[in-house]
Amino acid sequence: xNVPEPYTHKSxxxxxxxxxxxxxxxxxFDLGMDAYPIYxxxxxxxxxxxxxxxxxxxxxxxxxxxxxKRYLNRKMAxxxxxxxxxxxxxxxxIDPLSNYHLSTSGTSTSDGTNxxxxxxxxxxSTASENETENTAESVARTLNSVxxxxxxxxxxxxxxxxxxTTSKSSGTGKTTQTGDSTGESRGSTDxxxxxxxxxxxxxxxxxxxxxxxxxxxxxxxxxxxxxxxIDELSGLFMGLYSDGxxxxxxx
Numbered sequence: 001x002n003v004p005e006p007y008t009h010k011s012x013x014x015x016x017x018x019x020x021x022x023x024x025x026x027x028x029f030d031l032g033m034d035a036y037p038i039y040x041x042x043x044x045x046x047x048x049x050x051x052x053x054x055x056x057x058x059x060x061x062x063x064x065x066x067x068x069k070r071y072l073n074r075k076m077a078x079x080x081x082x083x084x085x086x087x088x089x090x091x092x093x094i095d096p097l098s099n100y101h102l103s104t105s106g107t108s109t110s111d112g113t114n115x116x117x118x119x120x121x122x123x124x125s126t127a128s129e130n131e132t133e134n135t136a137e138s139v140a141r142t143l144n145s146v147x148x149x150x151x152x153x154x155x156x157x158x159x160x161x162x163x164x165t166t167s168k169s170s171g172t173g174k175t176t177q178t179g180d181s182t183g184e185s186r187g188s189t190d191x192x193x194x195x196x197x198x199x200x201x202x203x204x205x206x207x208x209x210x211x212x213x214x215x216x217x218x219x220x221x222x223x224x225x226x227x228x229x230i231d232e233l234s235g236l237f238m239g240l241y242s243d244g245x246x247x248x249x250x251x
Contacts, residue, residue, distance in 0.1 A: 022056035036076035
């Protein structure tokens with residue numbers, strides 16, 4: 001077998017036919033595996049490490065490491081688009097204690113019209129009373145003049161006779177006024193109201209199965225996606241394990 005440098009005879013110890021994956025890696029061989037599609041780039045290193053550890057003691061199924069590397073990366077590029085979807089399905093948030101989920105939602109609308117009328121009657125009564133008192137006094141003089149005249153006292157005129165009369169009068173009066181007034185006022189109001197509301201209800205739980213059985217079935221449904229990917233690569237390695245002797249029959 002033609003083994004390129006630096007894979008000398010010493011690197012073949014422990015392999016019967018080609019070389020083990022572990023020996024390749026110990027000698028610094030780069031498997032590549034940095035370009036195949038993966039659902040989360042941060043998980044690439046972890047998956048590569050699991051593949052290397054699983055096949056560490058298995059012999060590669062090709063004549064040269066370069067050929068093995070080519071087929072390994074081709075295989076990963078072919079299978080990972082499918083397994084990426086499987087990986088993503090395991091990330092779904094699944095409640096094993098709920099096998100049904102019912103949700104209802106909708107919108108409710110209501111229209112209303114209000115009409116109102118009002119009548120107001122007003123009645124008012126008024127009363128007033130006025131009382132008056134009048135006092136009058138009058139003085140009258142009657143003069144009679146017949147010749148010869150005689151002078152009145154002082155510088156008064158001359159007169160034959162004079163009659164002075166004085167009269168007084170007084171009176172009281174009362175006036176009362178009453179009145180009634182009535183009035184009426186009317187009014188009306190109209191209003192319209194439109195209301196819209198939204199509602200949502202959710203119900204979930206178990207139906208037709210006990211909680212213990214639901215958990216048991218959930219555990220049985222769990223899958224190890226990493227191991228599924230690893231098993232896909234089994235055909236790239238020799239189907240026989242080394243018996244501990246080198247290619248020259250030495251242990």
